[in-house]
Amino acid sequence: MSSRYAKIPIWKRPLFWLGAFILLAIVVLAVVLPVWFVVVKPHHSGSSSAAAAKNASNPESPTGAVTGGNGSTVVMDDGSSFTYINPFGGFWVSDPKNPYNDSAQPNSWTPPLNQPWTWGVDHIYGVNLGGLFVLEPFITPALYEATGAVDEWTLSTALAANGSLESTLENHYATFITEQDIAQIAGAGLNWIRLPVPFWAIQTWDNVGLNATSDAPVAEPFLPQVCWKYILRLLGWARKYGLRVEIDLHTIPGSQNGYNHSGRLGSVNFLNGVMGIANAQRALDYIRTLAEFISQPEYQNLIPVYGIVNEALLTTIGKDQLTTFYLHAYDMIRNITGIGEGHGAYIAIHDGFVGTASWKGFLQGSDRIILDTHPYFAFDGQPNDAPIDIPATGGNGTTLLGGQWPSQACSAWGPGMNASRGNFGVTMAGEFSNGFNDCGYFVEGAGLQPHAGGNCTMWQDWESWTDDVKAGLMAFAMASMDALGDWFFWTWKIAPSSITNTVRAPQWSYQLGLENGWIPTDPRVANGTCEAVGVAPQPFNGTFASWATGGAGAGEIAATSIEQFGQFPPATISNVPAASLDLLPSYTTAAPIITMPPLSFSAAATVSAGNGWDDTSDTAEFVTTISGCAYPDAWDAVNAQVPLSGCGATGAGAQAAPSTAPPAAPAAAPTTTASGVVPSTTAAAAPTTSDGAAVASSDTASDTSAAAVTTGAKR
Ligand SMILES: *[C@@H]1O[C@H](CO)[C@@H](O)[C@H](O)[C@H]1NC(C)=O
Ligand SMILES: *[C@@H]1O[C@H](CO)[C@@H](O)[C@H](O)[C@H]1NC(C)=O
Ligand SMILES: *[C@@H]1O[C@H](CO)[C@@H](O)[C@H](O)[C@H]1NC(C)=O
Ligand SMILES: *[C@@H]1O[C@H](CO)[C@@H](O)[C@H](O)[C@H]1NC(C)=O
Ligand SMILES: *[C@@H]1O[C@H](CO)[C@@H](O)[C@H](O)[C@H]1NC(C)=O
Ligand SMILES: *[C@@H]1O[C@H](CO)[C@@H](O)[C@H](O)[C@H]1NC(C)=O
Ligand SMILES: *[C@@H]1O[C@H](CO)[C@@H](O)[C@H](O)[C@H]1NC(C)=O
Ligand SMILES: *[C@@H]1O[C@H](CO)[C@@H](O)[C@H](O)[C@H]1NC(C)=O
Ligand SMILES: *[C@@H]1O[C@H](CO)[C@@H](O)[C@H](O)[C@H]1NC(C)=O
Ligand SMILES: *[C@@H]1O[C@H](CO)[C@@H](O)[C@H](O)[C@H]1NC(C)=O
Ligand SMILES: *[C@@H]1O[C@H](CO)[C@@H](O)[C@H](O)[C@H]1NC(C)=O
Ligand SMILES: *[C@@H]1O[C@H](CO)[C@@H](O)[C@H](O)[C@H]1NC(C)=O
Numbered sequence: 001m002s003s004r005y006a007k008i009p010i011w012k013r014p015l016f017w018l019g020a021f022i023l024l025a026i027v028v029l030a031v032v033l034p035v036w037f038v039v040v041k042p043h044h045s046g047s048s049s050a051a052a053a054k055n056a057s058n059p060e061s062p063t064g065a066v067t068g069g070n071g072s073t074v075v076m077d078d079g080s081s082f083t084y085i086n087p088f089g090g091f092w093v094s095d096p097k098n099p100y101n102d103s104a105q106p107n108s109w110t111p112p113l114n115q116p117w118t119w120g121v122d123h124i125y126g127v128n129l130g131g132l133f134v135l136e137p138f139i140t141p142a143l144y145e146a147t148g149a150v151d152e153w154t155l156s157t158a159l160a161a162n163g164s165l166e167s168t169l170e171n172h173y174a175t176f177i178t179e180q181d182i183a184q185i186a187g188a189g190l191n192w193i194r195l196p197v198p199f200w201a202i203q204t205w206d207n208v209g210l211n212a213t214s215d216a217p218v219a220e221p222f223l224p225q226v227c228w229k230y231i232l233r234l235l236g237w238a239r240k241y242g243l244r245v246e247i248d249l250h251t252i253p254g255s256q257n258g259y260n261h262s263g264r265l266g267s268v269n270f271l272n273g274v275m276g277i278a279n280a281q282r283a284l285d286y287i288r289t290l291a292e293f294i295s296q297p298e299y300q301n302l303i304p305v306y307g308i309v310n311e312a313l314l315t316t317i318g319k320d321q322l323t324t325f326y327l328h329a330y331d332m333i334r335n336i337t338g339i340g341e342g343h344g345a346y347i348a349i350h351d352g353f354v355g356t357a358s359w360k361g362f363l364q365g366s367d368r369i370i371l372d373t374h375p376y377f378a379f380d381g382q383p384n385d386a387p388i389d390i391p392a393t394g395g396n397g398t399t400l401l402g403g404q405w406p407s408q409a410c411s412a413w414g415p416g417m418n419a420s421r422g423n424f425g426v427t428m429a430g431e432f433s434n435g436f437n438d439c440g441y442f443v444e445g446a447g448l449q450p451h452a453g454g455n456c457t458m459w460q461d462w463e464s465w466t467d468d469v470k471a472g473l474m475a476f477a478m479a480s481m482d483a484l485g486d487w488f489f490w491t492w493k494i495a496p497s498s499i500t501n502t503v504r505a506p507q508w509s510y511q512l513g514l515e516n517g518w519i520p521t522d523p524r525v526a527n528g529t530c531e532a533v534g535v536a537p538q539p540f541n542g543t544f545a546s547w548a549t550g551g552a553g554a555g556e557i558a559a560t561s562i563e564q565f566g567q568f569p570p571a572t573i574s575n576v577p578a579a580s581l582d583l584l585p586s587y588t589t590a591a592p593i594i595t596m597p598p599l600s601f602s603a604a605a606t607v608s609a610g611n612g613w614d615d616t617s618d619t620a621e622f623v624t625t626i627s628g629c630a631y632p633d634a635w636d637a638v639n640a641q642v643p644l645s646g647c648g649a650t651g652a653g654a655q656a657a658p659s660t661a662p663p664a665a666p667a668a669a670p671t672t673t674a675s676g677v678v679p680s681t682t683a684a685a686a687p688t689t690s691d692g693a694a695v696a697s698s699d700t701a702s703d704t705s706a707a708a709v710t711t712g713a714k715r
Helices: 014-043 049-054 141-147 152-161 165-175 179-187 228-241 276-294 319-337 405-423 467-484 510-516 559-565 578-583 680-684 699-712
Strands: 066-068 073-075 081-083 092-094 125-128 192-197 244-249 305-309 346-350 369-373 427-429 487-489 588-591 622-624
Touching: 073 179, 092 228, 141 152, 152 165, 179 228, 179 510, 192 228, 192 487, 228 244, 244 276, 276 305, 276 319, 276 622, 305 319, 319 346, 319 559, 369 405, 405 427, 405 467, 427 487, 467 487, 467 510
Parallel strands: 125 192, 125 487, 192 244, 244 305, 305 346, 346 369, 369 427
Antiparallel strands: 066 092, 073 081, 588 622
């Protein structure tokens, strides 16, 4: 905490340094004493203190675990090494005999993975690993510059055209985020990672319906399953450094929001339009596969939160429809995990961009649901050109910069977050950033024009930023952190553009801000920023409703809610005429369950790897297409014609009169053979019997599922 701040003139004032010295002294004592007594002393009682403090390995551990604190050397898989820097008392643990060892701790004030996390007392200081497993133009611009793609669909198509899809994406998964990044996250005083994953980590379908123009079957172009082993590797690193993880299912079949980060830029086909129910059925399967995986005892400490659908577009889909889906997914997951604290992950749902307040009273009595909100001024449709390099509005004029932005963050977000903790339950910001405007390469244009008063040039060019601009961004970041309380910055890293070879969306990179002085090196310093800019604290009193954290009453959902939302699929689907509801296409349950393979262990391991499926009594089959049905393209079906028969009508609107249904779609015979109509994974996943029995048995299940997973995909 030295040279970085020294570049900022305003921090040079004596009062700051006096405060900093006192804080440093407290931090050093808080860090050194526990580390000395808990970690160092028992293992190194004979060695000299200086050497021991720098190298906390404990080869004498009965399990053979190796651990290290600040200054220790970490040797990576490829043989190269780095020095672990963690001034906050964190230490890593790598245990060859037990790769599921949960005793690491990212810092002294965060409980190690194997001790309870207390909501409202412990606070999430987190970052997203955006762009790692779900690619976005502004996070990895070089891939998009090379192809002219706009989303992962078109990127995958372009790369597949010359046979470089698998090699390009695998190289990206392998290199974009390394073990050293994860170590740096722990060393930055952070304690959680939000990990966006795509549904194609599990499966793609090679026929999701017929193209309305060409009548040809549409195949999902995404690279299936290859990222899974990198997801497992990442989870292993998070465990090693003591970082808790929220797994976030970031893409949903058909797209849940039409944004490019949903996989495909375009229309919303999840719970919306003609294929809305079918896509939702498929989504439930993938939600179940991941729920079964993370509910294994080996993962419950590591992954305490599961975000089941990222950023569903509520204004298009409808709140009642989403609530019905969430209640159904909740039932499905809690059937696996059981009810109450200690039984599986919290389930996070996004606020649908309508703010936390409108979720007051949601499913009262439900067991451990989290409300996730993504507050960004960048996309508020305002010019957002007010300066940030001037004294903070509401501050005392001597310390904080930031102009209007810190107080705006505090007043726009703080009271709502605090109120929601009382009105809803656990509430967090799964995303926020330093983008107070929508400037940034490949970000620009997402918000409505005009952005930054029409000139974004300097915001792409961080090398030109003055110390005052950095100090202003720092204050905005700190105010945001203080207002949000439990937060994940979006995102840890932005890769350089291949044209300039520099990061062009710098407001979105936590790592770049840490290295260059506009992100605090200790997030705890954010505490009190809102008060310092005159936004009176309206604190949450710290007591959640008991059911909201899995205590008394958990799982006893109000009867009125069950009555209103307990029937899936929902009775109406947006953008479908009432008369057609009865005829909406659906899928049938006739496909084998897909389980995800566990971590591959070294021979030294003495614990079981698990089989990827926690609940052996959960044997319901997966959905698949109904043979003979001519489904419209599931990714482009909002205005498609409704097939009149043979497509497993859901009866979503039992009252609708079929006679008024729109004219029949041309009876397009599938251009492929009958087996081609069936998703490829279904056809190929022979080892799992179609009645799902193989999953219910124990030891062979992991082999079986691994085989199904590796052989399942067509592309
Ligand atoms: C995990 O590693 C720690 C730290 O090295 C060690 O003390 C402990 O015995 C290990 N725990 C298990 C369950 O293997
Ligand atoms: C952490 O380790 C680094 C490198 O060994 C050292 O320079 C630094 O002083 C240490 N910090 C603390 C707080 O021990
Ligand atoms: C600790 O120091 C020893 C040598 O003193 C070295 O061999 C070992 O790799 C170090 N361990 C760690 C975890 O840095
Ligand atoms: C494939 O095409 C992409 C751009 O579309 C290009 O970047 C890449 O170098 C090409 N790879 C090969 C092997 O031709
Ligand atoms: C559908 O067919 C049209 C015309 O052949 C083509 O331009 C379009 O890219 C196709 N869409 C998909 C999703 O394959
Ligand atoms: C959950 O389990 C109950 C009891 O077995 C069952 O009736 C219900 O259908 C299940 N719900 C879901 C969504 O799987
Ligand atoms: C905290 O607030 C909740 C609702 O907002 C209330 O039910 C509870 O009684 C309050 N607890 C305390 C200790 O004030
Ligand atoms: C992708 O979406 C972002 C955010 O929605 C938008 O700013 C950007 O322009 C899009 N990128 C491309 C290449 O379409
Ligand atoms: C935009 O701002 C940059 C400096 O940040 C300036 O050099 C450039 O002239 C401005 N462009 C326009 C069109 O005003
Ligand atoms: C902020 O500091 C106050 C005491 O100064 C403390 O009570 C509170 O828990 C802190 N909040 C966080 C989020 O650390
Ligand atoms: C101004 O506010 C800061 C907190 O932001 C405080 O540390 C400082 O003492 C205040 N200075 C004066 C002169 O009140
Ligand atoms: C919200 O409550 C926390 C304490 O729980 C407090 O630190 C923070 O200042 C409050 N935010 C606002 C804007 O009142």
